[in-house]
Amino acid sequence: MIGLLEIEDLSVSIGGKRVLKNVNLKVSEGETHALFGPNGCGKTTLLNTIAGIPRYQVDGGRIRFKGEDITDLPMYERAKKGIGIAFQHPPAIRGLKLRDLIKLCNPQADADDLLTEMDLMDFADRDVNRGFSGGEVKRSEMVQLLAQQPDFVMLDEPDSGVDLENIKLIGKAITRITQKDIKPSKRTKSGIIITHFGHILDYMKTDKAHVMIEGTVICSGDPREILDEIKKSGYERCAACLCQI
Amino acid sequence: MPMSDLEDRARKARDKKAALGTDVDLESYEQEASPHSEIEDLDLLPEDVRKAALNVGVSLDTESGGTYVQVDQTPIHVDSNMEGIEFLDIATALKNYDWLKDYWWKLVPVDQDKYTADVAQYPPAGYFIRAKPGAKTVFPLKSCMYLGQSNLNQRVHNIVIAEEGSELHVITGCTTPSHVQRGLHLGVSEFYIKKGAHVSFTMIHNWGKEVEVRPRTKIHIEEGGSLSNNYVCLSPVKTLQTYPTAILDGRGAVASFNSVLYSNQGNIDIGSEVILRAPQTSADSVSRAVSVGGEIIARGRMVGEVPDVKAHLECVGLILSDRGRIYSIPELDGRCGGLDMSHEAAVGKISEEELEYLMARGLSMDQATGVIVRGFLDVEIKGLPESLKQELHKITQLQELHGGA
Structure with a gap:
C-alpha cells in the first residue's frame, strides 16, 4: 500500500528542549x-x-506526505494538501461564529447539515468554542473536519472529557472522516488517533497501534492487543522495551 | 440662564485648553463656511455626499424614521416620517421652541474648554430630535455630518430628548470626502433620556487623515431609562479626543457604551464616563481597539456614588505593528460601600494559538489574522434594532481591514 504519511528519523524540540527522538512511522x-x-x-x-x-x-x-517532503511547508499549505487535525485543547475565537468557520474550512460545505449531524445546531451562531463544554468542543472539532474532508486526519484525544453519548457521536464522525464506513478497497483516507483510555476505539476502527515512550515510537502492532496490555500492566512493560533499544 | 451669560462664559473660555487630548490651534482653521442650498428631495443629494454617508453606515436609500444631512455649516436636508418624532435642524427648533433654552448648554458646560466655547460663539447648526412620550421609532433616524470644505472648522450642536416611555434609535455618520485633507469638527451633543425611555445612539466616524475631531457629549438618564451608545472609528484621523459622560440619575437607569477603534496612524483618545448616582443603576463599557500603527488611548471611568449599583469596564486592545501604541486606562471610582464595580483590561498581540488553529484549517497567516481582527471588532451590541446591528456588522467587517493586519 502507498505510504500516505511517512515519518523518517524525526527529531523535534520545543523551546530548545528535545521532545521527539528519531521517530519513524508510516501510515498507508x-x-x-x-x-x-x-x-x-x-x-x-x-x-x-x-x-x-x-x-x-x-x-x-523528515515528513513525507503523498510522496512529497512537507517538512518545511507552512501550516496552511499542509492543510490545503489534505492534512487535518482535531486539537486536544482548541482555543475559543471571539467574534467568529462556528457556522462561519465551517465555511472557511470548506466554502462548499453544507454547514446546517453538518451541524445537525454533530448535534450543534444551537451553536451555529455562537463564537467558536466560547463557553462550550468539553463534549461540545470535541464535536465542534469534528464538524470542522467533516467540512474540511482531509485525506489524513489527526485526532488528539477526541474522547477526553466526553460522556458516553458524545463518544458515540464522535466515533461515528471519525468513522465517516476516515471512510471506515465504506469497503476497505475503496478507502483512501487515513488517520491517526491519540487516546488514553481507548473508549473511542469501541466506536471506530483502527488498523494498527503504536506506543510512544519518551519521544520515541517503541512498539507497533495490533491495536486491541496493545491496548489490553497497557490496561493490564500500564506502560511498564513498554518502558522495559525502551531499555532494550 | 440668559443667552448673554452663555456668551460671556464662552468668551472667557476661549483659550481654555481641554483636560484631555492634544491642543488644537483653532486659528489655523477657516471660521466661515460657504453656504449650501437646501435640498428638498433626498434623491437630488450630490452623489459624493450620498456615497460618503453610505461609508459611515448611513444609507440614505433605505427606509428611515427621518433624515438629517448637514454639509459644512448648512443643514441641507431634514425630514421626519414618524408620528411622535420631531426631527429638525437646531436653529429652527430654537426659534420654534422657547422651552428649548432649558436644555441648551445644560449638560455640557459652555465653558468646558475652548471647543465648547468656540461652538457657542457661532450661529448654531446641528439637529434637534425629540420623541414625544411613548413614541417609538420603528426605523432609525439617520444623520450625516459632511465636512466638504477644506480647512473648515465645522461646528455642530445637537439636542436629543427622549420623553417618558419613548424609544429612539439614532445613527450619525460623520465624514469627509477624500479631497478634504485638513479640517476640524467640533460637535456638542446633549441627550436627555427621561423616565423609562430608551435611546440607542450609534456614531460612525470616517474622517480624512488630516482632520481633527473634538466631540463633547453628555447624557442625562432618569429612572428606568436606558442608553446604548456605540462608537465606531475605523479610518485614519489626525487627532480625535472624546469622552462622553452619562449620568444615571434615577433608580434602575442603565448605560452601555461600546467602542470599536482601528487605527493605522494619528492619535485617538477616546473614553467614556458613567456616573452611577441612583440605586440599582448599572453600566457597562466595552472598548475594542486595534492598532496597526496609530496611537489609541482607551479610557473608561465608572463612578459609583451610591450603594447597590453595578458597573463593568472592558478595555481590550490588539497591537499588530511595532509602531502602534494602545494605552488602556480603566478607572473605577467607588465612593461608598455596597457597590459592585469591576474591570478587565488587556493589551497584546493576536494569540498564536488562535492563528495556528485557523491555519490548520487552511487559512494563510494573513487570512487568519483578518478573521481574528474582524471577530475582535465585531462587538455584540445590545439594545440595537436588527437593521442597525447589520449595518454595524458590515462596517466592522470591511475587507480593507486585512491590509496592514
Missing part, C-alpha cells in the same frame, strides 16, 4: 492508526509537528 492509504503513550511522552508534539505548528522545531529527519 486507507489506514487509521492509534497512538498510545503516557502523558508527556510526545504524542501531541508529533501530531502538531505533522500539522506544521511553527514553534515545533524540526532538528532532524
Whole structure:
C-alpha cells in the first residue's frame, strides 16, 4: 500500500528542549492508526509537528506526505494538501461564529447539515468554542473536519472529557472522516488517533497501534492487543522495551 | 440662564485648553463656511455626499424614521416620517421652541474648554430630535455630518430628548470626502433620556487623515431609562479626543457604551464616563481597539456614588505593528460601600494559538489574522434594532481591514 504519511528519523524540540527522538512511522492509504503513550511522552508534539505548528522545531529527519517532503511547508499549505487535525485543547475565537468557520474550512460545505449531524445546531451562531463544554468542543472539532474532508486526519484525544453519548457521536464522525464506513478497497483516507483510555476505539476502527515512550515510537502492532496490555500492566512493560533499544 | 451669560462664559473660555487630548490651534482653521442650498428631495443629494454617508453606515436609500444631512455649516436636508418624532435642524427648533433654552448648554458646560466655547460663539447648526412620550421609532433616524470644505472648522450642536416611555434609535455618520485633507469638527451633543425611555445612539466616524475631531457629549438618564451608545472609528484621523459622560440619575437607569477603534496612524483618545448616582443603576463599557500603527488611548471611568449599583469596564486592545501604541486606562471610582464595580483590561498581540488553529484549517497567516481582527471588532451590541446591528456588522467587517493586519 502507498505510504500516505511517512515519518523518517524525526527529531523535534520545543523551546530548545528535545521532545521527539528519531521517530519513524508510516501510515498507508486507507489506514487509521492509534497512538498510545503516557502523558508527556510526545504524542501531541508529533501530531502538531505533522500539522506544521511553527514553534515545533524540526532538528532532524523528515515528513513525507503523498510522496512529497512537507517538512518545511507552512501550516496552511499542509492543510490545503489534505492534512487535518482535531486539537486536544482548541482555543475559543471571539467574534467568529462556528457556522462561519465551517465555511472557511470548506466554502462548499453544507454547514446546517453538518451541524445537525454533530448535534450543534444551537451553536451555529455562537463564537467558536466560547463557553462550550468539553463534549461540545470535541464535536465542534469534528464538524470542522467533516467540512474540511482531509485525506489524513489527526485526532488528539477526541474522547477526553466526553460522556458516553458524545463518544458515540464522535466515533461515528471519525468513522465517516476516515471512510471506515465504506469497503476497505475503496478507502483512501487515513488517520491517526491519540487516546488514553481507548473508549473511542469501541466506536471506530483502527488498523494498527503504536506506543510512544519518551519521544520515541517503541512498539507497533495490533491495536486491541496493545491496548489490553497497557490496561493490564500500564506502560511498564513498554518502558522495559525502551531499555532494550 | 440668559443667552448673554452663555456668551460671556464662552468668551472667557476661549483659550481654555481641554483636560484631555492634544491642543488644537483653532486659528489655523477657516471660521466661515460657504453656504449650501437646501435640498428638498433626498434623491437630488450630490452623489459624493450620498456615497460618503453610505461609508459611515448611513444609507440614505433605505427606509428611515427621518433624515438629517448637514454639509459644512448648512443643514441641507431634514425630514421626519414618524408620528411622535420631531426631527429638525437646531436653529429652527430654537426659534420654534422657547422651552428649548432649558436644555441648551445644560449638560455640557459652555465653558468646558475652548471647543465648547468656540461652538457657542457661532450661529448654531446641528439637529434637534425629540420623541414625544411613548413614541417609538420603528426605523432609525439617520444623520450625516459632511465636512466638504477644506480647512473648515465645522461646528455642530445637537439636542436629543427622549420623553417618558419613548424609544429612539439614532445613527450619525460623520465624514469627509477624500479631497478634504485638513479640517476640524467640533460637535456638542446633549441627550436627555427621561423616565423609562430608551435611546440607542450609534456614531460612525470616517474622517480624512488630516482632520481633527473634538466631540463633547453628555447624557442625562432618569429612572428606568436606558442608553446604548456605540462608537465606531475605523479610518485614519489626525487627532480625535472624546469622552462622553452619562449620568444615571434615577433608580434602575442603565448605560452601555461600546467602542470599536482601528487605527493605522494619528492619535485617538477616546473614553467614556458613567456616573452611577441612583440605586440599582448599572453600566457597562466595552472598548475594542486595534492598532496597526496609530496611537489609541482607551479610557473608561465608572463612578459609583451610591450603594447597590453595578458597573463593568472592558478595555481590550490588539497591537499588530511595532509602531502602534494602545494605552488602556480603566478607572473605577467607588465612593461608598455596597457597590459592585469591576474591570478587565488587556493589551497584546493576536494569540498564536488562535492563528495556528485557523491555519490548520487552511487559512494563510494573513487570512487568519483578518478573521481574528474582524471577530475582535465585531462587538455584540445590545439594545440595537436588527437593521442597525447589520449595518454595524458590515462596517466592522470591511475587507480593507486585512491590509496592514
